[in-house]
Structure formats: structure tokens, C-alpha cells
Amino acid sequence: MKQQTIILTGGGTAGHVSLNQAILPSLQELGYDVHYIGSEQGIEKELIGEAFPSVPFYGISSGKLRRYFSMKNFTDPFKVLAGIMQAFRIIKKVKPQVIFSKGGFVSVPVVMAAKLAGIPVVIHESDVTPGLANKIALPFASHIFTIFEETLQHLPKEKATCTGSIIRQELFMGERAKGLLLCGFTTLKPVLLVMGGSLGSVVLNDALRQNLPELVKQFQIIHLCGKGNFDDTLASMPGYKQFEYVTTELPDLLHAADFIVSRAGSNSIFEFLALHKPMLLVPLSAQKSRGDQILNANLFKRQGYAEVLEEEEMTKESFKKSVHVLTERKEDMVATMKKTQRPKTPKEMAELILHYKK
Template sequence: MKKKTIVLTGGGTAGHVSLNQAIIPTLEKQSFEVHYIGSKDGIELELIRDAFPHIKYHAISSGKLRRYASVKNFTDPLRVMKGLLEALLILKKVKPSVIFSKGGFVSVPVVMAGKMAKIPVVIHESDVTPGLANKIAMPFAHHIFTVFPETLKHLPSEKSSCSGSIIRSELFEGRKEAGMRLCGFEGFKPVLLIMGGSQGSVVVNEAIRSNLPRLLEKYDVIHLCGKGKVDETLKNMKGYQQFEYVTHELPDLLHAANIIVSRAGSNSIFEFLALRKPMLLIPLSKQQSRGDQLLNAQIFKKQGWASVIEEEDVTPATFMAALDDVKSRAEHIQEVMGSSELPKTPDEMVTLITSYAK
């Protein structure tokens, strides 16, 4: 029997790839041939090829669509047009029955090409308000799924619905002992896990390193500091383990953690919620983003799932005070998390996506 074919797209950050990673095993179990369309040098290339080397990855040209003045605003539309033509050729060759887009600028030409080729397109929006790439792509979509119910008021009601969060099943399979062994921790202190995003965060990194002696009195510290941001002078410090970025090791590190300090990307914070991990969130400011992480963080704070400190307010003293507050309320936070709605499984999400297939 001929296999059904699906094209996945999304990239630019790990958050635009993680859901695609989560559903690939289910798609393959259901006899779908999976193709991935991403950029030529984005993080999605590394993440998909590392986790699924057998999947056909198609690299296309992509341009960033900016909200601010830049010379590249004149050249990048040409790259988007080139990417559109490249995506059209790929779609005509592989003939997918449906396209699933997780967002990011590389997805825009793919979604547009899908509409031109009369292939159903399903989009997933993780944040409270749609990102610029998804805003551009939405008119070309058959349906748009959201994580937050609040997002629906920003979308066309006739083709949007809230699916809730979707969590990679392997995150639940992590082992605390493996995470502790990987870091060389003896288990006498609670573990603090810091995640500053795939590119790392200067604000988060400085908050940790400026407080490191005080932190190590209370915690063993796992620090995911971002590409090129390992501090070589701290590599042999007992109780402090740095990683630029992790993939396969992440489930074990999450299970080893007692408290998490993180940015407020939607995918990550819902993973922490599903694992019942008390969290201190330091969302990207409006100066660095469109403010989506601020909205994500405020919803989690309102629900009682997280504490929040805005990065403009971060000093060594305010950071420690906020972390001490989370530590003192950790049991209560976990109790509140216990009443939250369970995330959808990848199998359930695949059923929703493939219901739109030709």
C-alpha cells in the first residue's frame, strides 16, 4: 500500500521545532512518509537531522520579516519569493496530503506554496498572540490550532480552535538518576535547572553567574547557557554543570530538577507544567520581542503555576529574592499544578492534523 505523505515546517527557534519532533514518531507509526521543509542554516536543520536522520530534509531560502527599519527589509522579500518557488517545486514532487506548520519565518513560503498547490495547510500557534510569520500565513491555512484559549479572539473564528498544549512523550520517560549522573551530582542538594533558550540569554546567564557562590550553598546547578556561552573559568566548579544546549539529555535533566529558571516560551513552560516543576520565569522584554513571552508568563503567574520577574528588574538581589520565594512555595505550586488540564498526546494532535488531509 502506498504511504501517505505529510510535510512539516517550522524553524528559527527550538520552540518552532519541538512540536514537530513530538509528532513525527506517531506519524511514522501511522504509515506517513514525513518530509521536513526548513531553512538552510537554522536550528531546525540540526534538531531534525540529529533526532531523525532518516527523514528527508528540504532546505529552502527564507528571509526574516521585521517590524523595524532595516536594509534587509528590501532584500529579504526576494529570498522569501525564492523560497516560495523552491517550496512549490518540493510540494509538486512529494505530493503531500497535508502540510503542518509550526511557525517561524521559514514556514511562510511553504504555507503560501501549499495554498497555491491546493494542499490543505494546518497551522499551530503556541503563544497568546500570533507571531508575525503566522499572521502572514493564516489567510492561506485551512485551520489554525492554538495552545491558549485567549488566542482565539485574535483569529478567524470559522477556522480556528484551541487544541491545548502538546508534550513530547519522551519527556515523561526521563530518569532522575541519569540526569544526576550526567552532571556528576551526589544528590545532597535540590537541583536548580536554568534554561535561557536555544540561543542563551545574557540576562539569565549573568543572574546565575553573579549569584553562583550563594546558589551553590543551596543547590546543585544545571545551566543550559546557549551556543558559545560556556564560561571556561567555571567548568570545574563542584555542583555547577554547564551545557550549551541539550537534546537527548533533556528529559533526564528535567526529571533531576527541583526548580526551573527559564524564559517564557510557550512550549517550554507547558512542558514544565506537565512535569509539575515549580518555575521562575524571566520573559523576553518588549525591547527584544513583540511581548509574547510577557503574556505567556502573566497567564502562568495568574494560574499560580509560576513566579515571574521581568528582566528589567533583574539584579543579583532581586533574582535571589524571587528564587527564594519559589523555593518556599514549591509544594503549594505543585499542588496547584496538579489540578491543571493534562496536555494532549502526540497521537491526539496527529488525529487533529490529519483530519484535514486530502
């Protein structure tokens, strides 16, 4: 019998790749030949290539879908059209039984091409409200899965299901001792992990570094500062360890952390929740995004999982104060987190996707 095939797509940020990374091994274990379509210059090429070098990766043209005026809004539609044609040729060559899209701008031409080729598409939405790419893709999809129950009110009832969070199993396999060793830390002080995503966050980086002399008196600090944001002048500071970006080390670093300060991308915050890590969330401002992280963060705060500091309210003093409040609320947060529903495994998610195969 010929091996069955699936195409995964999604990219632009690590958040649009992480679920694909999580379910890919399970799909292979279920006997599927996995292929990946991403953007020509996107982070997904590096992430998939490093973790799964045997998985064929196809880079296609994609245009950014902007909600504001830009001259590129007149040229990018042609990039999307080119991407549709490229994706269509790939789909006809690979002949998948189903396509799974995690979103991001590159997924739009893939989903449209799949519709033209008669291949069922399953898409996934991580945020409280659907992103623009998924809104465009929705009419071409067979089904959409969500993390938040609240997202269902924005979607057609007949083609939407809330799965809850999906957490990659290697995340639970991290070891605190390894994380501490990696940083040269001891068990004498609590560990504060500050991370701003794959590209880093100037706002978080600045707020942390302004407060470093005070914070290192109370914490050992792991700082995932983003590529190009390493500060050589702080490289030898005791109790402070910088990384531009980590991959396989992340589970150990997360297990080493007692507290986490982060943006509010849904994939990350559900991972912190699954590991019962008290978190201070600093969502991207509405001026820099469509406001999805603000919704994510405020929902987590209402549910008792997080403290929130709005970017517009970020100062040296407000950051330090918010970290202090986080430490005071640790026991209550952890107790609340332990009552949450068990996240789905990647294998369970893979099986849900395959239910819609051709």
C-alpha cells in the same frame, strides 16, 4: 496502495521545531512518509537531522519579517519569493496530502506555496497572541490550532481550535537518578535548573553566575547556557554543571530538577507544567521581542504556575530574591499544577492534523 505523505515545516528557533519533533514518530507510526522543509541555515536542519536522519530535509530561502525599519526589509521579500518557488517545486515533487506548519519565518513561503499547489495547510500557534509569521500564513491555512484558550479571541472562529498543550512522551520517561549522575550530583541538596533556550540568554547567564557563590550553598545547579557560552573558569566548581546545549539528556535533567529558571517560550513552560516543576520565568523584554513571552509568563503567574521576574528588573539581588520566593512557593505551585488538564499526546495531535488532509 501508495503511501500517504505529509510535509512538516517550521524553524528559526528550537521552539518552532519541538512540536514537529514530537509528532513526527506518531505520523510515521500512522503510516505516513514524512518530509521536512526548513531554512537553509536554521537550527531545524540540525535538530531534525540528528533525531530523524532518514527524514528528507529541504532547505529553502526565507526572509525575516521585521516590525522595525531595516534596509533588509527591501531585499528579504525577494528571498521569500525565491522560497515560495523552491517550496512549490518540492510540494509538486513530494505530493503531500497535507502540510503542517509550526511557524517561524521559513513557514511563510511554504504555506503560500501550498495554497498555490492546492494542498491543505494546518498551522499551530503556541503563544497567547499569534506571531507575525502565523498572522501572514492564516489566510492561506485550512485550520489553526492553539495551546492557549485566550488565543482564540484573536482568530477566526470558523478555523481555530484550542487543543491545549502537546507534550512529547519521552519527556515523561526521564529519570532523576540519571540526571543526577550526568551532573555528578547527590540527593543531599535540591537542584536548580537554569536554561535560556537553544541560543542561551546573556541576561540569565550573567545573573546566575553573579550569584553562584551564594546559590551553590543552597542548591546544586544545572546550567544550560547556550552554544558558545561555556565558562571554562567555572568548569570545576562543585555543585555547578554547565551544558551548552542538550538533546536526549534533557528529560533526565528536567526530572532531576526541583526548580527551574527559564525564559517564557510556551513550549518549554508547558513542559515544566506537565512535569509539575515550580518555575521562575524571565520573559524576553518587549524591546527584544513582540512581547509574547511577557504575556505567556504573566498568564502562568495568574494561574499559580510560576513566579515572574521582568528582564528590566533583573539585578543580582532581584534574581537571588526571586529564586528564594520560588522555593517558598513550591508546595502551593505543585498542588496547583497537579489540578491541570492532561496534555494531549503527539499521536492525538497527529490525528487532529490528518483530519484536514486532502
